[in-house]
Amino acid sequence: MRTRFEVKNHSLEQFQYGLRLNVAIGLILICFAVLLGRFFYLQIFKYDYFQTLAENNRVSLVPIVPNRGLILDRNGVTLAHNFFVYTLEITPSKAGNVEETFARISQFIEVSAEDRKRFKKLRAQSHSFESVPIRTNLNEVEAAKFAANRYQFRGVEIRSRLFRHYPLGNLGVHMIGYIGRINEADVKVLEKTEDLSNYKGSDHIGKGGIEQYYERQLHGTTGFQQVEIDADGQAVRVLSSKPAIPGDNLVLSIDAKMQDIAEKAFENHRGAMVVINPKNGEILSYVSMPTFDPNLFVDGIDADTWKALNQSLDKPLINRPIRGIYPPGSTFKPFVAMAGLQEGKGLPPFSIGDPGFYTLGGSAHQYRDWKPGGHGQVDIQKAITVSCDTFFYGLALDLGIDKLTSFVSNFGFGKKTGVDLLGEIGGLLPTPDWKMRRWKQKWYPGETVIVGIGQGYTLVTPMQLAQATAVLANNGVAMKPHLVTSVQKHNGAETHMTAIIKSHEMLLDPNNIELVKAGMVGVTQPGGTAGSIGAGSSYNIAAKTGTAQVVGIKQGAKYNAGSIDERHRDHALFIAYAPAEDPKIAVAVIVENGGHGGSTAGPIARKVMDYYLLGKVPSVPLKDPSKTPDTPLVGDAPHD
Secondary structure (H helix, E strand, O other): OOOOOOOOOHHHHHHHHHHHHHHHHHHHHHHHHHHHHHHHHHHHHOHHHHHHHHHHHHEEEEEEOOOOOOEEOOOOOEEEEEEEEEEEEEOHHHHOOHHHHHHHHOOOOOOOHHHHHHHHHHHHOOOOOOOEEEEEEEOHHHHHHHHHOHHHOOOEEEEEEEEEEOOOOOOOHHHHOEEEEOOHHHHHHHHHOOOHHHHOOOOEEEEOHHHHHOHHHHHOEOEEEEEEEOOOOOEEEEEEEEOOEOOOEEEEOOOHHHHHHHHHHOOOOOEEEEEEOOOOOEEEEEEEEOOOOOHHHHOOOOHHHHHHHHHOOOOOOOOHHHHOOEOOHHHHHHHHHHHHHHOOOOOOOOEEEEOOEEEOOOOOOEEEOOOOOOOEEEEHHHHHHHOOHHHHHHHHHHHOHHHHHHHHHHHOOOOOOOOOOOOOOOOEOOOHHHHHHHHOOOOOHHHHHHHOOOOOOOEEOHHHHHHHHHHHHOOOEEEOOEOEEEEEOOOOOOEEEOOOOEEEEOOOOHHHHHHHHHHHHHHOOOOOOOHHHHOOOOOOOEEEEEEEOOOOOOOOOEOOHHHOOHHHOOEEEEEEEEOOOOOOEEEEEEEOOOOOHHHHHHHHHHHHHHHHHHOOOOOOOOOOOOOOOOOOOEOOOOOO
């Protein structure tokens, strides 16, 4: 058997080996080139980026929350201020098992079921890396006890936080507002206004009233500290610091004492009152009843209390002066009278014989006066004084709805007053166009008739009614109403006064003004619808009473308040200014379901006027004994 021998091709093997070697070397070189390129890219091009990341592992940027500005009344009485409290807080992402941590914390500091409930709510609204309060208002003993055992609790620490406080409780809460925790809706607003970065570290923001409207001024500017931290996340030293700039203090035109007098005068009634200086637009008192304690919201209101406030039939959360809408009733008559006089309607010696009703054209329908049998011979001045419905039925029809609403809008009806509060609504001045758009129906003459006495579709806010009264008292000059009179910078060195703004001026005939004003002065004198309000006064009061229906009554029926559910009784309204010769104060009061303007709302206004003008509170009863809630009403119009 022959053996076969193969001869190796050394040249081929060497070639293949060299090729493989070259490929391997090439791959190695490529890898080194990639690594070198990546190294060059990271070290040169991305140096700043990674240096920042590395620095952030060593340096933490801690926000410094600014002190919120104070809110003061015109005499320097504090309405809102701040105080520091100890809070026990946990950062869920650092604490591990939160429930277990809670159990161990309870061995040193009491954590109630309500604290746990609030924590769960706040945790759901926060990021895992954000600190969430477990307990607030720790006393010094509790703070010291936990500090001694701090090492046992990872992610839990005691902080000193600034809390808002309203020392006068519920006084003027709808005007002042309150602060609450920042929610998603607030974040969206802050993002839109590009203010979100200024709220780093802040948990609260203004909600309602002055606190919300002047949030930017009150909040201040957030500061920052660059703090070096160790591997355990503990602060080692402060590298740099930019101090926070405290918010500005706001001085209001409100007199806290007058506010207190006004709110107490309402007793248990629901309603609203606005008091304005007609010469400069300063709001002297702003009442919405009932009230609530704003301090309930600062640390997060509990569910039961919120439910009680939100579902109460008395609706304490509604800001009635700017959001409550009511028929103006007979308080609308002075403005209708001014409209008629300016249009040449009802000028003396014109008068009517009032039979106690008004018949529209050839129709058989009668619009009743509040006084059965009528008021006898009535001119425009007497019509205001005795609140003669019959006279104003005819005057409104003579004017026509378009001229009437167009003119009275100059007093501020049907539009926002522009007061420095958010959420104001404009009320309603009805017109044929409005009715067609709203109801797809034409306007009827009978609807014009009842607009003349402030009924029908007409709706006003207490703020509008007060502003209209101030404009009339100021002879047609409208000053923009405002609550803040000055802004004090945090350093106390600068004070900026709020500009006094004249909104517009109506060109009114002085003789017409005197006729209307004389009629209003007669209201508080013997024979007027609020004669008791002017009794014993050392100054003259010009006023107008009003009663607005809540539910209608049948033609020819008698109104008996005692037989009607309390919440279905008429609203009581009262407008006034004083002294009549040189007005320094204008008032509008609405008492919901209060019955008669002269007997229920008028005494409240008198108390406030006596304090402002005389510095005292006279003994004026809240109920006028000369009139009772059982006074009958016949026909369509409520009585005053």
